[in-house]
Amino acid sequence: MRPFSYVSAPDVATALRAVADDPGAKFLGGGTNLVDLMRAGIEQPDTVVDITSLPLAEIGERPDGGVRIGALVRNSRLAAHPLIRARYPVLSQAVLAGASAQLRNMATVGGNLLQRTRCPYFYDRTAACNKREPGSGCGAIGGFNRGHAVLGVSGACIAAHPSDMCVALAALDAVVEVESVRGVRRVPMASFHRPPGETPHVETDLSPDELVTAVELPPSPTAANSRYRKVRDRASYAFALVSVAAALEVRDGTVTGVGLALGGVATTPWRARRAEHALLGAPATEESFRRAAEAELAPATGLPGNAFKIEMARRAVTATLRRLLTEGSPA
């Protein structure tokens, strides 16, 4: 690992100043992604600013009935919190479906939002990768791309966004609160992550000197009836091939509320707006679910290695909605 200097920030102001004064500085949360990437030589910060002592590890109710999650809340605590389990079960399930118990004990909410892709060419410094080295090409497009995206892709990069948590946050209309020396701003999940386009190395709306301080979940009657489904190569401790976060409200047989997002299939946590549009006001039937899934996947483009994900995603969407309709939430 390339040597770096280490600072532990006691408060937010110190953390913000440390990165504002030093373009080679990076925040360190649980370290489960950053330490790995530093060891592989892909991230090479001059200064590591440890933010785990910041007082941002609380989960609390907001006056409007929503919930505010501090950026330093560990993934395991988030999943186990009574408010999240009862009101946003899809978020508990999504977090529990990711990584392992050890990693979830270390990983923070902020770090999970900013984790980088698991594309094997990105990790292999001898391979071409536009994300790691802009302009060098993409090893995955003509190579091994079983894990890669079919939605939101570009000619420059097809890396799938790896997070489970973010898929649930997208379905729940979460808002990310970020702070820098310039002040505080709020970024909706839908615009937090950026599709690769011609600049796959730019992954989020965040500037390097901005700190994620919290995630806000709006109040939502739909969210209580929600589920996460993850399809992967082994039963546990594997990234998603396809995943679905869904919240559904049905009255008198008609869909009156829906939040839907997909993971594993897209370059960003994928809010399924076409499917939501097709579902709202439609009868809550298998046929509507299937039609909504088809609408969402219509623009998908597969390669020989990953085209199977398109039908897999259609089926996963349909099955998740069906289960929500027949069994309700896991809360």
Add this chain to the structure above:
Amino acid sequence: MVEVRLRVNGADASLDLPPQVSLLDALRERLGLTGTKKGCDQGACGACTVLADGERINSCLALAVQYAGREITTIEGIAGDGPGHPLQAAFVRNDGLQCGYCTSGQICSAIGMLAEHGAGMPSAVTEHLCADGAELTDDEIRERMSGNLCRCGAYNGIVDAIREFAAAEAER
């Protein structure tokens, strides 16, 4: 170099380390506590599992400097000076190991897992998220222990050992 004051198995140790040294390397190379194993060094196998304030973590992805002042427990601390921990005995009785390389991590992980389960934390296979204390079925044990790989495939014995130990603890 930074001065890192670690607290490991109840004893204080002050080490001068470059900040890039992992907790795993500090334990093995500086403190001579080689019970904790290095499998992948990438967070993917669980061989390096230790407890930090009673919670299981992967020490390979932990910078030692970040864990200063935390109470670290390794397999040496769990075993103690006497006849060993009853969970170790349960692993032996139930053939919960073959080569033994993953075993320290399995045992530290199982102890952390039982504490999580005891605190009512759900898992990915828990059917009712809000129910108090999911029963510790074999499916629950397997899911909760999925962060510990065993290349020898001693999984059945590992699950048997944990189930037996958990049942004995519940009776005490």
